[in-house]
Amino acid sequence: MVDSPNETAETRYGICKVCWAGCPVEVTVEDGRATKVVGDRQSPIYGGYTCPKGRAMPEAHYSPTRVLRPRKRMPDGSYIEIPMAQAIEEIAQRLEAIMEKHGPETIAVYPGNGNLTNPINPVIGAMFIMAMGTYPDRFFSVQTIDQAGKVIAQALHGRWMAGPQPFSTAKTWIMVGTNPVISKQGVMVNPGQTLKQAVKGGMKLIVIDPRATESTAHAFLHIAPQPGQDASILAGILRVILTEKLYDAQFVADNAIGIETLMAAVAPFTPEHVASVAGIAAEDVVLAARTFAEAESGCVVTATGAHFPLHGTLCEYLALSLNTVCGRWVRAGQPHAQPHVLLPDVPIHAQPYAPYQPWDHSRPSRINALPQTVVGAPTGTLPDEILTPGPGQVRALICSGSNPAVSLPDQNRAGRALSSLDLLVAIDVEMSNTARMADYVIPDRMALETPACSQFSESMKYYGIWTGGYEMPYAHYAAPVVAPPAGSDTIESWEFFYELARRLGKQIVYYGNAAGTGQHWDKPPVPFTLPLDRRPTTEEMFEAMCAGSRVPLEEVKQYIHGKVYDELDITVLPRAADCDAMLQLGDPTMMAELAAVFERRGDTANPSADFPLMLIPRRANDMMNSIGRTNPKLAARRSHNPAYLNPADLDRFGLASGDVISIRSEHGEIKGVVEAEPRLRPGTLSMSHCFGTNPDEADDPLGQGGCTSRLMDANAAFDPVFGQPRMGAIPVRIEAVAVAAT
Numbered sequence: 251m252v253d254s255p256n257e258t259a260e261t262r263y264g265i266c267k268v269c270w271a272g273c274p275v276e277v278t279v280e281d282g283r284a285t286k287v288v289g290d291r292q293s294p295i296y297g298g299y300t301c302p303k304g305r306a307m308p309e310a311h312y313s314p315t316r317v318l319r320p321r322k323r324m325p326d327g328s329y330i331e332i333p334m335a336q337a338i339e340e341i342a343q344r345l346e347a348i349m350e351k352h353g354p355e356t357i358a359v360y361p362g363n364g365n366l367t368n369p370i371n372p373v374i375g376a377m378f379i380m381a382m383g384t385y386p387d388r389f390f391s392v393q394t395i396d397q398a399g400k401v402i403a404q405a406l407h408g409r410w411m412a413g414p415q416p417f418s419t420a421k422t423w424i425m426v427g428t429n430p431v432i433s434k435q436g437v438m439v440n441p442g443q444t445l446k447q448a449v450k451g452g453m454k455l456i457v458i459d460p461r462a463t464e465s466t467a468h469a470f471l472h473i474a475p476q477p478g479q480d481a482s483i484l485a486g487i488l489r490v491i492l493t494e495k496l497y498d499a500q501f502v503a504d505n506a507i508g509i510e511t512l513m514a515a516v517a518p519f520t521p522e523h524v525a526s527v528a529g530i531a532a533e534d535v536v537l538a539a540r541t542f543a544e545a546e547s548g549c550v551v552t553a554t555g556a557h558f559p560l561h562g563t564l565c566e567y568l569a570l571s572l573n574t575v576c577g578r579w580v581r582a583g584q585p586h587a588q589p590h591v592l593l594p595d596v597p598i599h600a601q602p603y604a605p606y607q608p609w610d611h612s613r614p615s616r617i618n619a620l621p622q623t624v625v626g627a628p629t630g631t632l633p634d635e636i637l638t639p640g641p642g643q644v645r646a647l648i649c650s651g652s653n654p655a656v657s658l659p660d661q662n663r664a665g666r667a668l669s670s671l672d673l674l675v676a677i678d679v680e681m682s683n684t685a686r687m688a689d690y691v692i693p694d695r696m697a698l699e700t701p702a703c704s705q706f707s708e709s710m711k712y713y714g715i716w717t718g719g720y721e722m723p724y725a726h727y728a729a730p731v732v733a734p735p736a737g738s739d740t741i742e743s744w745e746f747f748y749e750l751a752r753r754l755g756k757q758i759v760y761y762g763n764a765a766g767t768g769q770h771w772d773k774p775p776v777p778f779t780l781p782l783d784r785r786p787t788t789e790e791m792f793e794a795m796c797a798g799s800r801v802p803l804e805e806v807k808q809y810i811h812g813k814v815y816d817e818l819d820i821t822v823l824p825r826a827a828d829c830d831a832m833l834q835l836g837d838p839t840m841m842a843e844l845a846a847v848f849e850r851r852g853d854t855a856n857p858s859a860d861f862p863l864m865l866i867p868r869r870a871n872d873m874m875n876s877i878g879r880t881n882p883k884l885a886a887r888r889s890h891n892p893a894y895l896n897p898a899d900l901d902r903f904g905l906a907s908g909d910v911i912s913i914r915s916e917h918g919e920i921k922g923v924v925e926a927e928p929r930l931r932p933g934t935l936s937m938s939h940c941f942g943t944n945p946d947e948a949d950d951p952l953g954q955g956g957c958t959s960r961l962m963d964a965n966a967a968f969d970p971v972f973g974q975p976r977m978g979a980i981p982v983r984i985e986a987v988a989v990a991a992t
């Protein structure tokens with residue numbers, strides 16, 4: 251250390267939690283501050299991988315814009331700093347007054363992606379609402395404006411206990427509307443490299459995406475369809491496999507029912523029909539089907555691109571059905587590809603959990619009369635739950651690590667709703683779009699200031715296939731790397747909910763090691779009632795989270811770089827003698843939706859003379875939704891979200907890269923900055939979300955970008971079960987606008 255410019259510099263090890271990939275990191279700490287983050291090269295599986303967001307963690311932690319002490323909004327709109335204890339007391343008093351007058355059902359919670367810092371945070375909001383006696387009606391999460399169709403489809407189809415075949419060794423894979431190289435969805439460990447290796451190992455990768463993405467680089471086949479037509483394409487692939495008898499008849503006979511119903515339902519989806527609806531080549535549908543069915547292993551997976559137009563549940567259901575007819579689930583005697591380490595020690599059998607109906611219409615929601623479901627309240631209705639008078643009108647909202655002012659569909663309506671609340675609390679680290687509207691801003695601890703562990707990643711498999719996790723028995727725990735900056739007054743999100751509940755005289759029951767979802771439980775969760783006399787430590791919460799884990803958390807803590815537990819037997823057992831469950835290929839609700847899709851020739855949103863382009867979503871590598879927009883290092887390169895267009899469309903509209911345009915849907919208007927992208931299907935406009943200013947602030951396309959949510963209508967068309975409005979495949983028109991130079 252003699253030559254070190256700073257003799258106090260030392261290396262510590264942590265986990266990046268900016269996104270759910272959870273990369274192990276090596277952190278240089280000087281004078282108690284993190285000064286540099288790189289990937290931990292000693293990690294047994296990540297091999298030192300990180301992305302720009304992880305390496306910019308020091309700049310986020312010590313950003314001049316970070317909120318370090320609680321802020322209270324004054325009548326003139328300015329903020330003053332107050333001590334944490336006072337903030338909690340004042341918020342509790344205001345909640346008490348609201349409850350007394352209007353009842354507990356007028357208080358809601360909305361957690362988001364800033365909550366990933368610590369695996370207790372994402373779930374504690376639900377447990378707070380349970381303690382209030384209003385679960386699930388007042389628990390709004392991002393799941394119902396994301397891919398809730400995964401859970402719903404899995405309920406209708408049934409879940410294969412041993413899970414899908416592993417990606418890393420598969421011989422084929424069909425990705426529908428997902429770009430894991432950037433998003434890390436599905437593949438958490440260095441996805442670019444993992445994908446390249448898989449292709450090297452013989453995988454025929456098939457990508458269905460209107461854009462040739464980073465994940466398409468090594469693809470065997472790229473199909474670039476008209477947005478929103480994935481259900482027809484998947485039905486077409488199923489039809490080829492079923493009519494050409496390329497499926498695994500034995501697996502189906504042993505494990506599934508409804509194949510005749512499915513055959514009849516997909517029969518009209520001829521390659522020619524699909525080609526004409528989706529604007530693709532009929533031969534590509536046949537090639538995708540044959541390649542998939544003839545390979546010895548591999549899965550079909552869907553993500554946001556397929557889920558954001560309507561019919562996300564149907565797309566997921568058809569993907570599950572494709573996997574089932576081809577027998578693409580892990581069998582007895584094979585290694586479990588989602589092995590438990592910090593999840594409970596339970597026998598894993600090659601057998602299904604039976605389907606169940608995941609909705610209950612007996613107590614419909616106030617807005618749009620939606621059923622209660624296993625995925626919480628329908629977040630697409632949250633603005634109207636706030637704006638619509640009557641019993642149960644939401645009057646107070648606690649946002650933890652979420653940014654509804656830009657993430658909720660229909661930004662203008664969401665903005666009106668948020669500003670009309672009696673009480674808005676934002677647990678955040680920045681004056682985000684939402685924090686700027688909040689009555690109180692509660693500063694959370696950031697990722698390097700809290701402990702972390704990989705149990706959350708293991709458990710993500712219960713929310714459907716292609717959600718994350720590890721294909722080997724890997725576990726990792728990391729202690730906090732640094733303390734919050736001197737002079738700060740911060741609290742972890744979960745601690746805030748605990749303190750608030752305690753002050754309101756409510757006791758939170760935390761459900762640890764929840765190994766399942768809905769009615770499919772490998773092992774029911776272990777309740778841990780949080781004591782009222784003293785706040786548990788985060789470490790105690792971690793113990794509760796990992797209660798009954800296959801490897802004790804204490805043991806996992808010994809390996810600071812993480813460890814692969816090769817010594818664990820992860821062999822899948824045969825179907826149990828008492829199991830008579832079967833997967834369902836012909837669910838009547840899904841079959842009826844498929845018939846409607848055929849009838850209408852696919853999705854209902856199509857380009858027209860007035861709205862000739864289709865807006866589609868994408869993820870930015872440097873940002874995690876809105877996270878990173880204020881990071882000095884990340885935002886220095888670019889702080890807006892470009893409006894990507896094919897060069898042919900630039901010519902068509904007489905535009906050049908850098909031009910500012912107005913983007914208009916039937917519902918709203920935003921500004922965007924054009925950027926040419928030759929690998930994008932002509933006729934589409936591809937743009938990231940969670941950017942832009944608030945509706946009452948001036949547009950700033952070059953600085954803040956544009957908020958694509960403003961183009962969405964919360965009530966025109968939505969999922970009939972969980973209420974997600976159309977968020978993809980949105981017809982828009984564009985025109986150049988003059989913008990004063992800044």
Ligand SMILES: Nc1nc2c(c(=O)[nH]1)N[C@H]1C(S)=C(S)[C@@H](COP(=O)(O)OP(=O)(O)OC[C@H]3O[C@@H](n4cnc5c(=O)[nH]c(N)nc54)[C@H](O)[C@@H]3O)O[C@H]1N2
Binds near residue numbers: 743874875877938958
């Ligand atoms: N138009 C459109 N809308 C969309 C989408 C889309 O593609 N298009 N995508 C949808 C999807 S999939 C999702 S998941 C949602 C995302 O919706 P949200 O989760 O609501 O949005 P984020 O931008 O992820 O919000 C993260 C917030 O956490 C804060 N934050 C950052 N670090 C920390 C921290 O350490 N602690 C705490 N407490 N807060 C922190 C950030 O400042 C930010 O305010 O958006 C949905 N909305």
Ligand SMILES: Nc1nc2c(c(=O)[nH]1)N[C@H]1C(S)=C(S)[C@@H](COP(=O)(O)OP(=O)(O)OC[C@H]3O[C@@H](n4cnc5c(=O)[nH]c(N)nc54)[C@H](O)[C@@H]3O)O[C@H]1N2
Binds near residue numbers: 432873979
């Ligand atoms: N770097 C980074 N990582 C993230 C996030 C982030 O903001 N930044 N967000 C996180 C969140 S909240 C989530 S939910 C996940 C999402 O993870 P993914 O679902 O993998 O998200 P994307 O990377 O946007 O990939 C979606 C793809 O769908 C394509 N697409 C758009 N419309 C259609 C369509 O109609 N049909 C088809 N077939 N494809 C279409 C888009 O071109 C895009 O390539 O990513 C997570 N990871």
Ligand code: SF4
Binds near residue numbers: 434
């Ligand atoms: S933000 Fe980047 S470094 Fe951090 S966990 Fe995600 S992929 Fe890894």
Ligand SMILES: [Mo]
Binds near residue numbers: 392396
């Ligand atoms: Mo998401």
